[in-house]
Amino acid sequence: MRRSTTLTNAALVVLLATVGTLAAVSPAAAEEADVSWGVRTAANDQGTDRQNFGYAIDPGASVADALVVSNHDTVPLDLALYGADGFTTEAGQLDVVTQDTESVALGAWIGFAADSVTVPAGESVEVPFTVTVPDNATPGDYAGAVITSLGQPSQEQGLSVDRRLGIRIHLRVGGTLAPALTVADMRVDYAGSLNPFAAGDATVTYTLENTGNARLTAGQKVTVEGPFGMLPADAETIKTAPELLPGESWEVTTRVAGVVPTFLLSATTVVTLESASSSAGDPAIAPVEATATTWAVPWALLVLLLLVAAIVVATILIVRRRRRTRKRREDERVDEAVQRALADREKELV
Known part of the structure; x- marks a missing residue:
């Protein structure tokens, strides 16, 4: 059975890539080197005023949709078209793989009638695409994007600059959902x-x-x-x-x-x-x-306790030694007094 419904609470993703790195830009357009264009979701049976694309499709089924590409420049614009798998970056943002990286999931299931589009100056073109889910697709959630790309040579170090503008797609493949x-x-x-x-x-x-x-x-x-x-x-x-x-x-x-x-x-x-x-x-x-x-x-506390214990033990030992010293001296004094008394007694008897 084929089913296709629009998912809610999705957010627009607009992407600009320079030498393979994606960065967020304004939803209206991407501007660089006097080139400007914008993308938005088309108004059709799938929905109107959508922030992005969202579908629920069973394995083996497909859905047809379209994006609108607007050329804000005064010259025609040739853009490459392709789908790309999504992933979460280290910064916690959704990004998509570059064109030279093979998509293996949602990006590979997105198809355009042609791999490029020419948009006349100051005009907009509706670009149809399809999302076809393989029969053996694993049920669950997928993320990706439909991408428009403009490749140009860069003046810096001979690098090729690939600027991309696209819209996010959230797809749920029908079947048992098992979040974990x-x-x-x-x-x-x-x-x-x-x-x-x-x-x-x-x-x-x-x-x-x-x-x-x-x-x-x-x-x-x-x-x-x-x-x-x-x-x-x-x-x-x-x-x-x-x-x-x-x-x-x-x-x-x-x-x-x-x-x-x-x-x-x-x-x-x-x-x-x-x-x-x-x-x-x-x-x-x-x-x-x-x-x-x-x-x-708690090493600091243990060291302090050991120091206190050492002081206490040392104090006890010193007090005991002093007591023994005083006792010894007192015993010696008593012995000496006894000896003198005995000596004096012996003298009296003589």
Whole structure:
């Protein structure tokens, strides 16, 4: 059965690439070297006033749509057309692969009638395309984009500049949706203070891995505490995890201040998951929890205690020695007095 519906809550992605690197620009147009053009979604049976393209398609089915390319220049513009797979960058933004990188999923399923389009000066052209899902496609969420590209030689170091402008596509392939996320490689490190009465800082790191087939967003809470839950401390700020596509991962590092060294510390992270598609039919996702432990020896306090103990022991030893010295001297004085008394007695008897 073929089905094609528009997904909600999608965002427009406009891309500009220079020597293979993508950067966000204004939705209206990309301008460089007196060349300017813009792209937008076409108004048709798939929807109107859309920010981007979103579909739900069963394996083996396809959907037809179009984008509108507008030439804001005074000369005709020749643009390359292609589809590209999406991925999440280290900055947490959705990007797409460059034209010289082979797409293996959604980008490979996007087809145009031609691989280029000529847009007359000051005019707009509607460019049809199709998204065809293979029969053996794995159910779940995919991301990519339809791209218009202008390649030009650069004056700097002989590099070729590829400027791209495109619109994001979110696709859900029909089938069983199984959202899942794991917390991997979690660890906690503790850094104490030179002040024996001050708390230290704990650094908690872990990796969020989207192991399911739905794109997810994740809220996080990190707590560090001593044995039996004593003296807990929460991370005040945690870098927000971006929307993760199936198979993607995101490294998290957060600092927890005010951690009391209780010899053994436990760090716990609780990850609250939501489907990024915001579809009412998405299954509920239970929170994911992970823990890690580390030693947190209060060395400064122990050194202070050892110094105090050494002073106490030394004081006791000195006091005892003085007492023994006084007792010895008193005994010697008494013995001497006794000897004198005995000597005087012997003289009296003589």
